[in-house]
Amino acid sequence: MSRVNDVGGQTGFGPVVVEEDEPVFHADWEARVYALNIALVRRGVYTLDEFRDAIERMPPQAYLAASYYERWLHAIEVLTAERGDAERGGDE
Template sequence: MTRVHDMGGRFGDGPVVPEAADAPVFAEDWHARALAVTLACGALGQWNIDTSRHARERLSPQDYSRFSYYEKWIAALADLLVEKDVLTREDLQGKGAAGLHALAERALTAKNAAAALAKGGPADRQGGPKPRFNPGQAVRARLPADNALVDGGHTRLPQYAAGARGYILRMHGTHVFPDSSAHGLGEAPEPLYAVRFPARVLWAHAEHPGDEVVLDLWQSYLEPL
């Protein structure tokens, strides 16, 4: 089934218009605040990056289509805060109970923000299944592109690559598997590969048939040829 957020290579959405080189980092002041609030809430430890991505994907098609980038962030964050029992709808409306929140000690303060951002959230892991593929090997991306663990769940396999033949470019090591991590099923780390696909394989009328697209794909997304 077509996913509203899975827009890569889709026709009809109009051209991609790059920003000017001298464009400000944030087009509006509230965009910076949206980023800050999202990062601060993520630091509470109630969800992971894959969960937050799936929250944006689960916005209604109507909202997803009309919201701007940071409106999607804020709308999904509000949903997560309620779903994870961090806040209530009344809290979001400014009508919640007063007093110190149970997670107050985990709040990301301004003085700790730079260190937290520098630390990041590495997703590489030890262990997991052994690599099945080697550089240069031909593979096919799984068809369909849906999450095989959760119906309608999060996945990083784009629809336009499903069923396409590509070639292993390199292996990135073993990384957290987002299809599992997004749904509280554990990190389930898998080998992650850079896979190159000729543009003519992905699209019937590629503007530049000699171009290639390189996708980072987990092992269970791929089948040997």
């Protein structure tokens, strides 16, 4: 069963538009989400495979309505909530 993000070979999505000189991040919050994901992966809170799966589990309407880094934030929220307090770590 394919998920909403599996659009390879499907019609109706149009060409991928690449903007010249497009910035990596369009807003400061996107850079923070990127950095948070890297930190959580490095700490072993979750793996990149789990991160990707969390994005792919988004409901189709939410996935299509979200920006790239909104999807990342969703995955971080889902994965940290699924793990709960037991795997938080730190000096709390």
